[in-house]
Amino acid sequence: MPKFHLDGDEIEVSPGTTILQAALERNLAVPHYCYHPKLTIVGNCRICLVEVEKAPKLMIACSTVVNDGMVVRTGSPRVLEARRGVMEFLLINHPLDCPICDQAGECLLQEYAVLHGSGVSRFQEEKVKKNKRVVIGPHVLLDEERCILCTRCIRFCQEITGTHEIDLFDRGDRTTIGTFPGRPLENLYSGNVVDICPVGALTSREFRFRSRVWFLKSTPSVCPGCARGCNIWVDTADEQVARLRPRVNEEVNGHWMCDIGRNGFESVNSPDRLLTPLVRREDTLTPSPWLEAVKRSAAGLLRIFQEQGGEAIGWIVSGRLTNEEAFLVGRISSEVLDGSRIIVLDHCEGEDDALLLRRDRTPNRRGVNDLCLGNGGQQMKPAALVSSLKDGSLRALIVLGEDLLEMPQLEGMTRAILAGLDLLVVHDQFLTGTGEVAHVVLPAASFVEIDGTYRNFEGRVQAVRAAKRAPGAGQAGWMFLSLLGKALEADFSYATSQEITRALGAAAPERAAGEGGAG
Amino acid sequence: MIFVRRPDPRFRAWTYFWALVKGMSLTLRHIFRPKVTLQYPEQRGEFSEGYRGLPSLVRDQHGREKCVACYLCQWVCPPRAITITAGELQESPVEKFAEKFQINMLRCIMCGYCEEVCPEQAIFLNQDYELTGLTRAELIFQKEKLLEIGGVRPDTIQKWKPLLADPSRSGGRKQ
Numbered sequence: 046m047p048k049f050h051l052d053g054d055e056i057e058v059s060p061g062t063t064i065l066q067a068a069l070e071r072n073l074a075v076p077h078y079c080y081h082p083k084l085t086i087v088g089n090c091r092i093c094l095v096e097v098e099k100a101p102k103l104m105i106a107c108s109t110v111v112n113d114g115m116v117v118r119t120g121s122p123r124v125l126e127a128r129r130g131v132m133e134f135l136l137i138n139h140p141l142d143c144p145i146c147d148q149a150g151e152c153l154l155q156e157y158a159v160l161h162g163s164g165v166s167r168f169q170e171e172k173v174k175k176n177k178r179v180v181i182g183p184h185v186l187l188d189e190e191r192c193i194l195c196t197r198c199i200r201f202c203q204e205i206t207g208t209h210e211i212d213l214f215d216r217g218d219r220t221t222i223g224t225f226p227g228r229p230l231e232n233l234y235s236g237n238v239v240d241i242c243p244v245g246a247l248t249s250r251e252f253r254f255r256s257r258v259w260f261l262k263s264t265p266s267v268c269p270g271c272a273r274g275c276n277i278w279v280d281t282a283d284e285q286v287a288r289l290r291p292r293v294n295e296e297v298n299g300h301w302m303c304d305i306g307r308n309g310f311e312s313v314n315s316p317d318r319l320l321t322p323l324v325r326r327e328d329t330l331t332p333s334p335w336l337e338a339v340k341r342s343a344a345g346l347l348r349i350f351q352e353q354g355g356e357a358i359g360w361i362v363s364g365r366l367t368n369e370e371a372f373l374v375g376r377i378s379s380e381v382l383d384g385s386r387i388i389v390l391d392h393c394e395g396e397d398d399a400l401l402l403r404r405d406r407t408p409n410r411r412g413v414n415d416l417c418l419g420n421g422g423q424q425m426k427p428a429a430l431v432s433s434l435k436d437g438s439l440r441a442l443i444v445l446g447e448d449l450l451e452m453p454q455l456e457g458m459t460r461a462i463l464a465g466l467d468l469l470v471v472h473d474q475f476l477t478g479t480g481e482v483a484h485v486v487l488p489a490a491s492f493v494e495i496d497g498t499y500r501n502f503e504g505r506v507q508a509v510r511a512a513k514r515a516p517g518a519g520q521a522g523w524m525f526l527s528l529l530g531k532a533l534e535a536d537f538s539y540a541t542s543q544e545i546t547r548a549l550g551a552a553a554p555e556r557a558a559g560e561g562g563a564g
Numbered sequence: 565m566i567f568v569r570r571p572d573p574r575f576r577a578w579t580y581f582w583a584l585v586k587g588m589s590l591t592l593r594h595i596f597r598p599k600v601t602l603q604y605p606e607q608r609g610e611f612s613e614g615y616r617g618l619p620s621l622v623r624d625q626h627g628r629e630k631c632v633a634c635y636l637c638q639w640v641c642p643p644r645a646i647t648i649t650a651g652e653l654q655e656s657p658v659e660k661f662a663e664k665f666q667i668n669m670l671r672c673i674m675c676g677y678c679e680e681v682c683p684e685q686a687i688f689l690n691q692d693y694e695l696t697g698l699t700r701a702e703l704i705f706q707k708e709k710l711l712e713i714g715g716v717r718p719d720t721i722q723k724w725k726p727l728l729a730d731p732s733r734s735g736g737r738k739q
């Protein structure tokens with residue numbers, strides 16, 4: 046194990062560690078642009094220069110491997126001078142774009158210019174002009190003038206996705222990055238180049254001019270896009286979701302997330318969200334208070350339960366439910382409406398890919414299967430749903446966030462079948478086709494508005510946190526189910542999702558922790 | 565209940581007379597001094613150049629709206645009087661502009677921070693101090709009104725000019 050001196054402290058590192066890695070480990074702020082922990086080291090930006098005793102010149106910290114007995118200084122006058130020089134060169138041809146640049150506020154060029162730059166430019170000549178606002182892919186926009194040629198984006202496309210869309214073109218001070226003719230940057234992970242670009246050269250077309258980063262509030266959460274459960278930051282401004290970003294978790298998603306998950310939040314901001322509960326009165330859906338709507342659902346369910354038994358009641362769920370919601374569905378269906386059927390719908394598309402995206406496009410299929418059905422819940426296969434609706438053996442449905450008319454796996458489902466039910470209760474963010482024929486429609490909270498946990502395909506249980514309030518009277522599923530349980534006189538009542546999480550952990554500790562441990 | 569004896573003024577009550585003489589002499593002196601009262605609104609005062617009146621948006625000498633919707637003024641404004649919505653300019657190399665820009669003059673405290681922070685020199689406090697209206701909505705100034713009261717401020721540094729002059733650079737290049 047090599048030992049070396051870093052700014053006066055003697056430290057021991059594992060062989061092969063670079064000076065930069067050792068410094069970052071110790072929270073020493075050594076600036077770096079081209080170094081990225083997940084990409085190969087190229088050492089081309091030169092901002093990370095440090096002084097190594099007995100070396101004639103300054104060395105770049107990112108690619109100099111620690112040797113036994115090295116003495117390294119990261120803040121000596123020579124180092125500061127060199128950084129100032131590198132900053133000056135980087136800024137020579139840089140446009141004065143900060144006021145219109147989406148990166149401003151989280152730009153390493155701005156940051157290091159303030160920390161290590163000289164504050165004034167001595168450059169007298171004309172700046173080199175390059176192309177701006179170049180569309181290089183469906184999600185990414187390139188500003189060639191802002192690029193500092195660190196090649197992080199190129200390495201990402203070579204090493205992580207293996208798609209090689211981006212490369213360097215031209216020479217000298219005209220060098221730019223770009224894509225090849227007819228081959229835009231359209232791999233499934235293209236949004237990540239925007240995150241790793243240390244400056245504003247690559248920006249997101251979706252986030253473009255939507256907000257400024259200093260207005261954003263970031264909440265740690267989990268992407269609901271597929272069974273991987275990538276860790277994300279939900280960035281909100283003014284109760285609107287502005288963007289989703291990957292949150293580093295080496296065990297799950299590393300530093301990345303896919304474009305489907307990244308851009309899967311637009312419906313949350315929609316002005317068409319359902320804002321109040323609706324109850325059918327004289328054949329029209331009319332707004333109603335929450336408690337009344339829940340009571341009406343409960344009364345209907347009890348009547349059907351007493352007249353025709355639990356088998357006449359069905360729950361439509363999918364892996365989009367949190368563990369907490371699934372737990373309550375399991376409890377109500379087995380303890381109160383004994384024998385009611387649970388139908389777990391699939392949301393699968395394509396195949397698993399090599400990096401992150403899973404075929405199962407729901408975040409919590411494992412948790413739902415286990416918690417809804419594990420405690421003696423009666424399952425019904427989705428294929429049997431339509432026929433049992435048709436032959437009248439199912440008389441009531443509680444639909445949690447699904448539109449039954451839009452599901453290809455439910456062949457033969459029509460509005461008329463649903464309209465013929467004795468009771469149809471729908472909890473959804475929008476007034477869907479299913480909602481339109483329902484007796485009670487309740488406004489739901491979206492994935493950025495709920496607390497709960499998901500269990501991903503590996504069995505890892507991860508927490509989701511509400512980043513904003515649901516619009517109008519929207520409520521999370523656990524709240525709806527808790528109210529419904531109370532109205533059905535079940536012997537539980539929960540005030541927060543965390544309480545349910547705790548109850549869940551107490552009921553089945555090994556399940557709550559999951560095989561992968563809590564994330 | 566207690567009884568308090570009222571003090572007997574007698575001689576001391578007469579000492580006010582001296583104060584009367586003093587006051588009167590001050591009045592007399594002022595009668596012969598130059599008058600400073602302004603007959604507002606017929607007469608108006610002169611303000612120093614740095615007087616901070618209502619904030620307003622300006623155009624440059626070529627008629628270009630200078631604000632690029634960088635949101636710095638909205639960020640810095642202490643009473644949060646400014647609300648901006650950014651939009652994209654498809655044809656111009658400046659790329660970004662304020663689709664909506666409103667200042668709630670009922671909130672503005674005329675501190676001048678917005679003028680100080682603006683990187684484009686697009687917002688200035690003018691000399692106007694008369695803020696009247698019949699409704700509150702009238703006193704929330706929209707962009708058109710702000711540009712109208714701001715008028716034109718010629719620029720010495722024209723950072724966007726070379727870009728605007730080069731037709732090949734307006735609009736986005738598609739690949």
Ligand code: SF4
Nearest residue numbers: 142143146149152245
């Ligand atoms: S890349 Fe950074 S320094 Fe350059 S214009 Fe954008 S915010 Fe400013």
Ligand code: SF4
Nearest residue numbers: 192193195196198242
């Ligand atoms: S576009 Fe960004 S990530 Fe790519 S080389 Fe330029 S600065 Fe680096």
Ligand code: SF4
Nearest residue numbers: 641672673675676678
């Ligand atoms: S003058 Fe001060 S209070 Fe008024 S808009 Fe500007 S920053 Fe806000």
Ligand code: SF4
Nearest residue numbers: 631632634635637682
């Ligand atoms: S600071 Fe200036 S350029 Fe930025 S939004 Fe305000 S007025 Fe516009």
Ligand code: FES
Nearest residue numbers: 079090091093107
């Ligand atoms: S980070 Fe070391 S050279 Fe770029």
